[in-house]
Amino acid sequence: MKNMTQNVFAGLTILDHTRYLLGGYATQVFADLGANVIKVEEMAKGDLCRETKPLKNGVSHYFSALNRNKKSFSVNLKSQGGKDAYLKLLEKADIVIENFRPGVMDRLGIGYEVEKAIQPSIIHCSLTGFGQEDPRSLKAYHDINFQALSGYLSLNGGRVSPIHLADVATAMVAVQSVMAALLQRQSTGEGAFCDVRMFDSFVWWNSILDARYQFLGNQLKESELEFPVLAYNVYETADGGKISIGMLEDKFWEAFLEFNELKELRPYKMSVREDEPEAFGKMEALFFSRTLKEWKEWLKDKDICAMWVMDKEDALNYILSENQGLMEYCGFSRTGETLQTRIPQIVSTLPVSLKGASEPPRLGEHNREILEGLGYSGEEIANMISTGACGSLQKK
Numbered sequence: 001m002k003n004m005t006q007n008v009f010a011g012l013t014i015l016d017h018t019r020y021l022l023g024g025y026a027t028q029v030f031a032d033l034g035a036n037v038i039k040v041e042e043m044a045k046g047d048l049c050r051e052t053k054p055l056k057n058g059v060s061h062y063f064s065a066l067n068r069n070k071k072s073f074s075v076n077l078k079s080q081g082g083k084d085a086y087l088k089l090l091e092k093a094d095i096v097i098e099n100f101r102p103g104v105m106d107r108l109g110i111g112y113e114v115e116k117a118i119q120p121s122i123i124h125c126s127l128t129g130f131g132q133e134d135p136r137s138l139k140a141y142h143d144i145n146f147q148a149l150s151g152y153l154s155l156n157g158g159r160v161s162p163i164h165l166a167d168v169a170t171a172m173v174a175v176q177s178v179m180a181a182l183l184q185r186q187s188t189g190e191g192a193f194c195d196v197r198m199f200d201s202f203v204w205w206n207s208i209l210d211a212r213y214q215f216l217g218n219q220l221k222e223s224e225l226e227f228p229v230l231a232y233n234v235y236e237t238a239d240g241g242k243i244s245i246g247m248l249e250d251k252f253w254e255a256f257l258e259f260n261e262l263k264e265l266r267p268y269k270m271s272v273r274e275d276e277p278e279a280f281g282k283m284e285a286l287f288f289s290r291t292l293k294e295w296k297e298w299l300k301d302k303d304i305c306a307m308w309v310m311d312k313e314d315a316l317n318y319i320l321s322e323n324q325g326l327m328e329y330c331g332f333s334r335t336g337e338t339l340q341t342r343i344p345q346i347v348s349t350l351p352v353s354l355k356g357a358s359e360p361p362r363l364g365e366h367n368r369e370i371l372e373g374l375g376y377s378g379e380e381i382a383n384m385i386s387t388g389a390c391g392s393l394q395k396k
Contacts, residue, residue: 010034
């Protein structure tokens, strides 16, 4: 019988040609699960998020958050020596993930058809705006542009979100696609091409909003969103703090009203401010009658879907104390005690931990290790570096 606790990801090699959040978030999942993730990077700057400020001892917070447990191979794919080394590396690969515009991999001579000829069971995951065959994928777009195209940005009041939502949506779809392809390969032995599209991924995240639009007679404005309503909202306290409430179930709403002698508000649970300004006024007055400290004390023994709004310091302290292992300070050589957030624990028999995590790699840090693993001698590696086929260890 196969050992059910065996880490099936530990034997996988993933060649990661991605940049920024879009690809780094996806490949981080596989790196944390134990796969051998090799960032294939350009020799001059590598992943562009290496430069994103703020920096600590030359290391970007952005790169640090997305690239632990990975290796870096800086190589010139336009040189024959660099391309030859990459094709040898491809022989050992299971998955290739890239977010180039359509045609780039083919022009480099390392596209999917070449991959299949070398490794028939390869899984290639391509991340583009609209897919391989759509000419819109040849144009430049960023996350905010997909939010605009989907209609989400208008419903969000035209505000830029702190998290790049389309990037994260696409990264999650990429992980799902690769997992599905791996499952299929386990049964058939065949590889696959995963054509993951940013626009499609984010439209999927908008499904409830789009259903609401259709059910409201093909119209939807920010003021017509399902929330906020009286019982699902954020209210200010006497000292400027904030309390979030999500009392959608009658039992929570009625208990809250009973505690605070406001039973007359019972019928207005799902009302919007425009329709019931008096009810909103009473709720606002109630929350403004106590300080944040007083509300926190009041909420201690209540089970009614309410929580004070934490700032980042409070939230991080809460996570570090209550969610063991989800977020930890890792001792990295270049940045010291560095805050890292692991992927969620998804399989009980496949533990994921930040303990012993390797720090995000320097650009080209693993060139020698990778090339020696491919059979290159020290002299051959030195020649590749001198001819510009691959980079040496960079100070980044």
